Amino acid sequence: MNKQVTNPVNLTAEEFMHPGNRACSGCGLSTLYRIGLKALGRDSIFVVPPSCLTVMQGLYPIAATQIPCLNVTFASTAAAASGVRAALKVRKKENTKVVAWAGDGGTSDIGIQSLSAAIERGEDFLYICYDNEAYMNTGVQRSGTTPQGTITTNTPIKGKIQKNKDLPKIIAAHNPTYVATCSAAYPLDFYNKIIKAISLKGMKYIHIHTPCPSGWGIAERLSITVGKMAVNAGLYDLYEVENGKKTLSGPSSKLLQKKELPRVAEYLKIQSRFRALSEQQIAEIQAEIDTKWEGYRQEVG
C-alpha cells in the first residue's frame, strides 16, 4: 500500500468548528467533532437530535459549526436524514454527504426504531453515534449503552443493574454497507474510518466510545488517556464490519500480538462512576475480556 498515512502533520489545518463553543472543558465529543468535520468537509449536511452536540453546535443565532445542520426531534434522526437524502436526490445533488450524528441515548434507545428502518431501506448516509455511555446532556442518566454497575443520576447508589446493549453488533446484524467502532482517544482512526465510509454507497454506521469528564468522574485532562485505557485493556474494541465480516482495526488490531493486556481495573478505578463495582464484579469483567480476546486470537490463529 502506498497510501499516505494520515498524521497530525498532514491533516488539514482548516477548522470547520469555531472555538468558544459550549462543549464542557475536556469534552471527548468536541475533539471527535473537530476531527470528524475535517474528514467530511464542507459539502455535507448534518442531522442532529437533542444531545450535547445540539448545545455544542450553538444557541440561536450563533452556530459553532460551518456545516449546515438540521436539528430534529429525538426519535427521528435517521428518518429525517432519509428525507434530506431524498431531497438531495431529486435536486441532483447526490455528492453532498448526509451525516446523522447522535448520542447513545438518541441512538440505542429512542432513535433505534427509525435507524433500524433506515438501514433496512438501504438509505445512503453516514450515521455517527458518539457513545458516552449515558444521557449526559440531561445530567448523566443511564442509557441502553451504560455499562453494568455504573453510577448515574438515576442509578445513584447500586449502579446500573443491567448489562449494556451491544449497539454496533445490533446495527451490524442489519447488514449495512459499513460498520466501524472508534474511540475519541484515537481521532485519526476515526478520521480514516470516515474517509472510508463516505467513499461507500449505502448506509454506514460509526460508533465511538467517547469519554465525558463530568459524566465519568475523571479530571478533564484525562479524557484522551482514559479512552486509550479502555481500548488497550481490550474492553472497548475498535473494528470494522464489511460484508458481514468483522475485523479488528487500528489500535485494537495491534493488541493481538500482545500476550497480556493491561488490567481493566486500572481503567475502572480511575473513574468515579464505577465506584460501586466490587472486586468480584471487576474480576468478572476481566474474565469476560480475557475470554473475548482468547477468541480473537484463536480466530487469527
Next chain:
Amino acid sequence: MSSEITRIRWHGRGGQGAITAAKIVAKAAFDSGYEGIVMVPSFGTERRGAPVSTSLKISKTKINDLSPTENPDIVVVLDHLILDEVDVTAGLKEGGLLVLNSPRKLEDYQFKNIKLAIADVTGLSSEVGLKKGIVNSGIIGVLAKAVDLVKMSVLAKGIEAEFVGKKPEENAKSALLAYERTEMGEM
C-alpha cells in the same frame, strides 16, 4: 331530491368482487349521463370470505348523503348461500327488486312483495371459460336485464375496461349470457 335516487345494495363475500361490480355499474351510469353517483363500500375491516355489502346510489343530480343505503330499491346478491347468513331484503322497498345468482329456480324462492331476477351466474361463467367463482361480471348482466338503468352495451364495455389483462372478453360475455338467461318473476 331523494325520490330521484336509485339505491342499490350489493351483497357478496370478501374477495368475490361485489365492490368491483358496483364500481363498473357506477362508471357505466356516469358515462350514461348520471351526475350523482355515490358508491359506498361497507366500512371497516373486510376479510376474505366474510359477507360484505356495498351501496350504490345513482341520480341525475349531485348526491349529498354518503351514508350506506338502508332502504334500497334494488338488492344484488352474488352468492345465494348468503341468503342463509344475512337478511338481504332488510329495508328493501315494497315492490323492490332482488337480483340473485343462484342455481335454483324462481319457484324455489318465497319472498313477499318483491320482484326477483335470477340466473345461475356461477354455472355460466365457467361455460364462457372463466375461473370458477368469478361471478361479479355475470351478475351485472342479470341486473341490466331486470332494470332499465344503464344499457347492457355500455356495461359490457365497462366490464372489458375493468378486466383489462384478466379475460376481459370472457367477462363481458359472461354478463351478456347472464342477461339472456335471466328469469324474472314477481312475488
Next chain:
Amino acid sequence: MKRIESGNVAAALGVKLAKTQVVAAYPITPQTPLTEKLSELIEAGELEAEYITVESEHSALAVCIGAASAGARAFTATSANGLLYMSEQVHWAAGARLPLVMCVVNRGVGAPWTVWNDHQDSISQRDAGWIQIYVNDHQEIIDTVIKAFRLAETVSIPVMVCYDGYYLSHTHMPFDVPDENKVDTFLPAYSYKHTLNPESPENLNTVTMPFARPDRDGVNKPGYMDIRHNLQQELRTSIPVFEEIDTAYKAIFGRGGSPILSAYKCEGADFIVAAMGSLSNRIKDIVDELNLEGLKIGVLSVHLYRPFPQAQIIAALQDAKGVIVIEKALSYGNQGALFGDIKAALYPCIKRPFAHSYIIGLGGREIKKADLYDAIKESCTTSETFEDTSRWIGLNR
C-alpha cells in the same frame, strides 16, 4: 377530465399534479389507499418522486421535515392514532415553518380501537400551528390538495387537508381532474427560505433563548416567543392569502369561490347549521326539507378551521337568530370544539344568535337522517340562548 374514483385516489391525483418530489408513507386505515395509489403512480413513472416507506408515522413526518428542509416538495398522509403518534413532529414542522402538505383522513382515535370516521384526530392537533382545511367531497379534495401546496409555500406554514375516512376516502364519486399544464402554471416551483445548503450553511431549529440575542454581527435576533408570535401573525395573514389563491385557482379552473366558509341558503336565514366535512353536505338535504316546511334555515360549512376565520364567522352568523353546531369531535371535559370556537368568535357581537351544540357520529356511529332532522328542528323551535354543554345524538344505538 372527469373520473369516478375514491376520495383517496382523488387526493393522490392532486399530489401527483402538484409534482410532489418526496412521499413518505406508512399504512393506517383509512388513509392507506392514498399512499398505495402514490406508490403505483411513482412505480409506473407517472410521478417522478422519491417514495420512502418508513416504519412509523413519526418517521413519515420526519422524512418530510428532512426533505422540505433540504429543498424538496414533500407529502405524507395519515389518520387517527398515526396522527397522534406524529404529534411531536406536527408541532415541529409548524415551528420550523416548513411548507408541507399532509392529508389527514379523519378517523376516531383509540382507545377503544375504532377504524371509523369522526374528527377527533385532526381536531386534537388544532393548536399545533398548522393550517387545517376540511373538505366535503372528492372535487374539493383534489382541488384543495393542489391549492394547499401553493398556500403552504406562500406563507411557509404546513397545511393539513382533512377529509372524512370512508365517507370520502373509500366512497367513489365523480370529479374533474385538473389539466396538468394548467396546474403547472398555477403552482410555482417549491421554495423554502432556509433550505439546507453547504454554500451558505445555517444551523436550523437550534436551541433558542427566552430573550433576544445578538448574532455574530451584533444584530439582535428574536427569542423563542418572538418566533412563535410571528407564526401566529402569519397564520392570521394566511386567511387572505388563501382567499387570493382560491381566486387565482377559480380563474384558471372555474371552481372554488368559498375557500374559508361555504354558505348554503344562509342569505336571510333565521337559523344556520354549522358543520365540517361531508356532514355539511348531508345537512343540506335536511335543510331543504325544513325550508319546505317554512323554516328559514341554511348550512354554513367551515372549511378553514385553523387559522380560525373569526371575521368571516361573525359576518356569516351575526344576523341569524340561532346557530346550531353539529360536529364529530369535542374538547373532552368541555364541549364541541367548533362550537366553542364559534361562540368565542361571536362574543364581541352586540346582537348574538343563540348557539346550540350537538355531538354526532363518533367512531362511525350511524348518523340517521331523522336524528339530524329532529335535532335541528328542536333547536329552531325552542330557541334557548347560549348553551355551555353539547348534546350527544344517537347514543345507545
Next chain:
Amino acid sequence: MDDKKCIIMTSNSKSGPGDAGRTGSWRVERPVIDLKKCTPAKRQKASCYLCWLYCPDGVISKELEPQINLEYCKGCGICAQECPTSAIEMVEETRLIEEERKINEKN
C-alpha cells in the same frame, strides 16, 4: 408570491465564533508551552502536533512554535497530559493573572 410579506421567522443560526462567549474565562489552569521541549519548536520542523490534534476546542495552532488562543482555551489540560515531551505545564490561572497585573502596573 410574497405580496403579503411574510417574514418567516425561524431559529436559523449562522456560523461564528464565541457562541458561549470568551470561554477563556472558564480556565482554572493555563497551559504554558516550554518551546525548548516542544518537538516542532525544537526541531524547527513540522512534526508531532498531538496537542493540536487532541485539543477539543481547536485553540492550538499548527505552527513551528504552536500558539494557544487564550481567549477561548478552556484549560482542560489535555494538551499537557498528552504531550509526549511534557512541554506543556498547567499553571494556576489566578497566579498568572496576578503576575501579569503586576507587570502591567510596572509598565
